[in-house]
Amino acid sequence: MIDWPNVTVASQLASPPGPEELQRSKCLLGFIPVVYYSALLCVGVPVNILTAVVLSRLACRTKKTLYYYLLAVTGSDILTQLFIIFVGFLLETAVFHRDVPALLLQSVSAAEFAANHASIWSTVPLTVDRYVALCHPLLHRQISYPARARRIIGVVLALSLVSGVPFFWWSDVWRSSRPPTSLDAALIWTHVTIIYFLPCSIFLVLNSLIIRTLRASHRQQQGQQQEQSGGGQDDPGPQRSTPQQQQQQRRRRLGKTTAMLLAITSVFSVLWAPRTVVVIYHLYVSSVHRDWRVHLAYDLSNMLAMLNTAVNFFLYCFVSRPFRATVRDVLLLPRSLGPRRQRALHRPQAHTHASVSSLC
Secondary structure (H helix, E strand, O other): OOOOOOHHHHHHHOOOOOHHHHOOOOOOOOOHHHHHHHHHHHHHHHHHHHHHHHHHHHHHHHOOHHHHHHHHHHHHHHHHHHHHHHHHHHHHHHHHOOOOOHHHHHHHHHHHHHHHHHHHHOHHHHHHHHHHHHHOHHHHHHHOOHHHHHHHHHHHHHHHHHHOHHHHHOOOOOOOOOOOOHHHHHHHHHHHHHHHHHHHHHHHHHHHHHHHHHHHHHHHHHHHHHHHHHHOOOOOOHHHHHHHHHHHHHHHHHHHHHHHHHHHHHHHHHHHHHHHHHHHHHHHOOOOOOOHHHHHHHHHHHHHHHHHHHOHHHHHHHHOHHHHHHHHHHHOHHHOOHHHHHHHHHHHHHHHOOOOOOOO
């Protein structure tokens, strides 16, 4: 980030700059991060607000737990954009590194980590819900309902808030001239475990089981089709093929929802991997404060990681037809006509009693 000194912190340290302070690394990107984060905020916040409105309508219309979990992910992304991008990267760069108490900076740091943890861990119940829906459909119909989903989301948000408290003592890696201490090492390893290693392990295991179940179902479907093509060519009646077509449509819907889930978790794993590597490198090899290459890598990795908060809307639009239709209804609401409203009123009835919790 841009090296603007914090007058309050400098006065509290009350120590003259040493040789290592004069050799501190400089930000090579200049104002590029400020421009990038400003553009990301101007695009990401309206897009996420639109996503929240659309998911709220779909959740109220269909009463499916999937939309509640996606709504929690979107709300956490909005909090991440406000606390980390707006407050952490923009206001701290322009305002907070002036004459501001260090207590305020540390409190903002704890809020940033809490919002970040909520943004990432809100995806875990979504992954678990998809795993149960695909691998244990009968159990999913018994345990998956909106009231339980709201309780799970509340627990996740509360735990995320509690997990951000220890990071009140997180040191500013851009401006701290001292080498990392044992407290810094404990916080860094706690951070990378909570924010990357543990959720990615859960995503890897559950997604592997989901993919294996889908492949087994696909092989079973191919076997049934081969048996019917070999012995049932004389009587291709419509009554016989109707249940099979419904089953194929159900599998197709589950496949699209699974593709969306894999896309969300894969994008998160790819975008957050560089930041995790750079933080560990800063701890054991070279400090951000002293090495301009680590400083540059840390800036770029943060920019990539924050991009994760603004891409889910486009994934939803790419996968889900109901999501795209609801987006059109929201954007065209002031100009909507009578037939459009009638179609919107008749559309929920077809989805409300659906047994499969999916986007499509």
